[in-house]
Amino acid sequence: MPKLYSVSVKREEIRLRTVAIGICGLGTVGSGTVNVLQRNCAEINSRAGCSIEIRQIGARRDNSDCELGSIAVTRDIFDVVENPEIDIVVELIGGTTTALDLVKKAISNGKHVITANKALIAEYGNEIFAEAEKSGVSVCYEAAVAGGIPIIKSIREGLSANRINWLAGIINGTGNFILTEMRDKGRDFADVLAEAQALGYAEADPTFDVEGIDAAHKLVILASVAFAIPLQFDKVYTEGITEISQQDVEYAEELGYRIKHLGIARRCEKGIELRVHPTLIPEKRLIANVNGVKNAVLVDADAVGPTLYYGAGAGAEPTASAVIADIVDVARNISVGQIHTVPALGFSSDFLSEVPIVAIEDIKTSYYLRMSAEDKPGVLSAVASIFSKAGISVEALIQKAPEAGEVTVPLIILTNMATEHKLMAAVSEIEQLPTINDSITKIRVETLDG
Amino acid sequence: MPKLYSVSVKREEIRLRTVAIGICGLGTVGSGTVNVLQRNCAEINSRAGCSIEIRQIGARRDNSDCELGSIAVTRDIFDVVENPEIDIVVELIGGTTTALDLVKKAISNGKHVITANKALIAEYGNEIFAEAEKSGVSVCYEAAVAGGIPIIKSIREGLSANRINWLAGIINGTGNFILTEMRDKGRDFADVLAEAQALGYAEADPTFDVEGIDAAHKLVILASVAFAIPLQFDKVYTEGITEISQQDVEYAEELGYRIKHLGIARRCEKGIELRVHPTLIPEKRLIANVNGVKNAVLVDADAVGPTLYYGAGAGAEPTASAVIADIVDVARNISVGQIHTVPALGFSSDFLSEVPIVAIEDIKTSYYLRMSAEDKPGVLSAVASIFSKAGISVEALIQKAPEAGEVTVPLIILTNMATEHKLMAAVSEIEQLPTINDSITKIRVETLDG
Numbered sequence: 001m002p003k004l005y006s007v008s009v010k011r012e013e014i015r016l017r018t019v020a021i022g023i024c025g026l027g028t029v030g031s032g033t034v035n036v037l038q039r040n041c042a043e044i045n046s047r048a049g050c051s052i053e054i055r056q057i058g059a060r061r062d063n064s065d066c067e068l069g070s071i072a073v074t075r076d077i078f079d080v081v082e083n084p085e086i087d088i089v090v091e092l093i094g095g096t097t098t099a100l101d102l103v104k105k106a107i108s109n110g111k112h113v114i115t116a117n118k119a120l121i122a123e124y125g126n127e128i129f130a131e132a133e134k135s136g137v138s139v140c141y142e143a144a145v146a147g148g149i150p151i152i153k154s155i156r157e158g159l160s161a162n163r164i165n166w167l168a169g170i171i172n173g174t175g176n177f178i179l180t181e182m183r184d185k186g187r188d189f190a191d192v193l194a195e196a197q198a199l200g201y202a203e204a205d206p207t208f209d210v211e212g213i214d215a216a217h218k219l220v221i222l223a224s225v226a227f228a229i230p231l232q233f234d235k236v237y238t239e240g241i242t243e244i245s246q247q248d249v250e251y252a253e254e255l256g257y258r259i260k261h262l263g264i265a266r267r268c269e270k271g272i273e274l275r276v277h278p279t280l281i282p283e284k285r286l287i288a289n290v291n292g293v294k295n296a297v298l299v300d301a302d303a304v305g306p307t308l309y310y311g312a313g314a315g316a317e318p319t320a321s322a323v324i325a326d327i328v329d330v331a332r333n334i335s336v337g338q339i340h341t342v343p344a345l346g347f348s349s350d351f352l353s354e355v356p357i358v359a360i361e362d363i364k365t366s367y368y369l370r371m372s373a374e375d376k377p378g379v380l381s382a383v384a385s386i387f388s389k390a391g392i393s394v395e396a397l398i399q400k401a402p403e404a405g406e407v408t409v410p411l412i413i414l415t416n417m418a419t420e421h422k423l424m425a426a427v428s429e430i431e432q433l434p435t436i437n438d439s440i441t442k443i444r445v446e447t448l449d450g
Numbered sequence: 451m452p453k454l455y456s457v458s459v460k461r462e463e464i465r466l467r468t469v470a471i472g473i474c475g476l477g478t479v480g481s482g483t484v485n486v487l488q489r490n491c492a493e494i495n496s497r498a499g500c501s502i503e504i505r506q507i508g509a510r511r512d513n514s515d516c517e518l519g520s521i522a523v524t525r526d527i528f529d530v531v532e533n534p535e536i537d538i539v540v541e542l543i544g545g546t547t548t549a550l551d552l553v554k555k556a557i558s559n560g561k562h563v564i565t566a567n568k569a570l571i572a573e574y575g576n577e578i579f580a581e582a583e584k585s586g587v588s589v590c591y592e593a594a595v596a597g598g599i600p601i602i603k604s605i606r607e608g609l610s611a612n613r614i615n616w617l618a619g620i621i622n623g624t625g626n627f628i629l630t631e632m633r634d635k636g637r638d639f640a641d642v643l644a645e646a647q648a649l650g651y652a653e654a655d656p657t658f659d660v661e662g663i664d665a666a667h668k669l670v671i672l673a674s675v676a677f678a679i680p681l682q683f684d685k686v687y688t689e690g691i692t693e694i695s696q697q698d699v700e701y702a703e704e705l706g707y708r709i710k711h712l713g714i715a716r717r718c719e720k721g722i723e724l725r726v727h728p729t730l731i732p733e734k735r736l737i738a739n740v741n742g743v744k745n746a747v748l749v750d751a752d753a754v755g756p757t758l759y760y761g762a763g764a765g766a767e768p769t770a771s772a773v774i775a776d777i778v779d780v781a782r783n784i785s786v787g788q789i790h791t792v793p794a795l796g797f798s799s800d801f802l803s804e805v806p807i808v809a810i811e812d813i814k815t816s817y818y819l820r821m822s823a824e825d826k827p828g829v830l831s832a833v834a835s836i837f838s839k840a841g842i843s844v845e846a847l848i849q850k851a852p853e854a855g856e857v858t859v860p861l862i863i864l865t866n867m868a869t870e871h872k873l874m875a876a877v878s879e880i881e882q883l884p885t886i887n888d889s890i891t892k893i894r895v896e897t898l899d900g
Binding site: 046047147160161228290308311324 | 486490492499600603604610613736740756760767768771792798
């Protein structure tokens with residue numbers, strides 16, 4: 001049998017080669033990328049085995065956060081993808097309109113593409129990867145998920161021996177900052193959100209962060225890499241953190257839990273669960289102790305068991321760190337005339353399977369329920385009887401004495417695992433009891449034990 | 451300028467290729483590797499883009515933990531490295547004598563080598579990597595550090611944009627299990643060690659684990675990958691956990707710290723620090739909450755900031771997970787006639803530099819000190835005066851009332867940062883005070899803030 005490794009390249013030759021990159025977009029991440037590439041060029045080039053050179057930057061305006069020196073700058077980003085000298089196009093303009101055109105054009109021009117654009121990959125990744133495969137170029141997107149944490153590489157390459165069971169991630173720093181402040185300082189959601197906006201953590205329109213859309217983009221990407229399924233952004237169940245109250249944070253604490261906004265992807269009997277929602281998790285779990293703007297992803301896999309990856313999920317240089325890691329991966333190979341052999345989603349494209357995404361009504365989970373009950377005999381028994389008829393057992397219960405002058409008492413229930421539609425039917429029934437006021441607050445609970 | 455990516459391979463071709471591996475050693479990790487490769491072969495082959503086949507196993511005896519089916523088995527492991535059909539040799543026999551011969555022979559026969567052998571890499575890695583470079587083959591060793599956590603890949607590839615500042619790891623599961631039990635259950639070292647041995651976590655001779663030698667092997671490897679320095683096992687400062695008492699665990703707790711056995715590698719003005727020792731770390735740090743047999747490595751790097759990697763540091767399948775990830779990395783490339791372009795230590799070998807390893811006397815750190823002081827006036831003042839003369843300030847102090855019938859009181863001091871030799875001189879002086887009995891317990895303190 002012939003030996004398979006026939007290519008042999010001398011190091012001296014490698015050191016002389018140059019890989020030319022073109023950066024499109026010079027905002028926060030763009031300028032961070034320029035700065036890190038310049039500051040650490042000796043280390044980076046030694047790791048890449050070649051000289052990585054920023055040949056051109058396309059940006060509508062300069063950015064005083066970085067020094068461009070003699071780098072050519074064009075105001076038309078499409079110049080970059082048309083530049084025959086450029087090997088790798090780095091897309092950092094964001095959005096899904098111009099960015100999509102740019103990436104497609106780059107691919108059809110035979111350029112490799114590195115992007116930090118989660119929306120683009122989550123919504124148009126299938127189409128982009130198919131075109132890249134046809135053109136024989138790589139599209140890398142480590143920076144699109146969890147900023148500087150090498151989570152795509154870890155799942156796709158580091159855990160390549162495994163069948164992934166599930167993953168759960170704190171993948172939106174703004175949301176985690178808000179929940180952390182609510183818990184640590186007893187502050188209210190709206191108050192912390194205003195501060196996060198002032199600090200620049202949250203956008204003026206915070207919808208993407210607090211409603212879970214940003215997390216859903218990232219979750220979809222993680223799930224495809226973990227489970228070999230096409231990207232299906234339209235199928236993620238998404239619930240934000242806007243309804244989380246200080247009370248819930250406190251009761252969760254009393255029960256030994258923390259509330260985190262998680263993206264969860266799980267392989268179950270019926271297919272794959274894809275869901276973003278606030279979640280009570282046991283305070284003893286490492287991920288329950290990930291605070292502030294930090295991100296973390298917990299992955300449970302059959303051979304390795306649970307592993308966790310933690311770090312900065314956003315910011316100029318953390319994101320640049322991921323962008324440059326992708327550049328190095330591609331440059332290491334193309335500088336010696338090789339292809340970067342890691343498939344975009346980690347699996348060969350003909351292996352990707354159309355496993356169904358499970359509807360939220362059909363998932364099984366435990367629930368934290370908070371209701372306002374009239375302080376009368378028989379209320380608890382009426383509630384318990386509804387759960388009992390539905391076959392849902394109660395794991396824990398807190399009933400508080402009424403505050404002075406109040407006629408209602410808070411009643412907090414942790415249920416055991418139940419199918420969502422069954423639980424929702426029971427909750428509706430309870431809400432109709434004359435002794436239960438207002439609607440019931442419902443937060444899912446996950447034990448996350450691997 | 452010519453385009454650099456000239457190789458183009460059709461996927462259909464890739465799928466048909468077979469990469470033949472030979473496994474030497476069929477102990478815990480060997481049988482785990484066989485089991486995971488067989489169970490997950492569809493996923494693994496799809497990720498690798500080729501068919502990974504166990505062509506031969508060399509083992510002195512069978513192992514009933516795995517089914518070998520029709521795989522050829524030889525009792526002479528050297529048959530495997532001589533087998534012309536085999537592309538990748540997986541060394542899982544352990545030790546540094548036969549394993550070294552085997553690996554060198556494999557390399558000189560043009561085989562790629564995957565190993566889980568930390569002692570072999572830490573002590574003979576420089577020589578092994580040099581020979582591999584000459585022969586144009588890869589030597590991969592992800593499984594040698596922190597079991598199933600993809601920490602080598604994360605530092606070497608995931609953080610390739612960064613200049614690493616320092617790393618600190620819980621990289622010995624047995625030691626962490628002992629310290630966790632001491633804290634959680636108030637048990638004594640010897641008692642927990644005996645249980646760890648009974649559970650199979652600790653070897654009959656626990657020296658490697660509890661004296662820090664195993665952690666030192668792993669630390670040396672991490673440091674080389676992080677700082678581009680040759681492997682220097684003989685230069686690691688190593689201190690075990692055998693002297694940690696229940697009292698220290700409790701006082702640490704009272705001060706807001708946990709005691710962990712850490713491997714620390716840090717870039718400082720004078721060079722690189724390489725040290726393994728028990729360490730007080732603030733209980734709020736995520737790594738302080740890594741318990742039981744789990745491992746975790748915290749890496750602080752200039753662009754990304756702190757990142758943490760957590761998971762199983764040992765065991766059959768977690769270790770197999772790392773072994774197979776390496777196999778996939780190499781197979782992905784050699785199956786299409788390419789080389790695996792990631793250098794063994796992540797940097798091209800001519801970039802490796804002989805940065806000095808700092809002597810332990812010259813490092814700067816804070817200290818936890820516990821002494822037994824006579825319950826007399828003036829003792830505290832005498833101690834404080836010695837520190838003051840040495841220019842060492844005291845960060846925190848606990849003085850307990852004497853127990854009934856005792857004439858001495860425990861005096862616990864947390865110092866600020868000081869150079870080790872200065873601190874040791876002050877401690878010696880304090881030990882000579884007539885009012886201080888016995889020797890002083892000294893444990894280093896690290897804040898680990900990134």
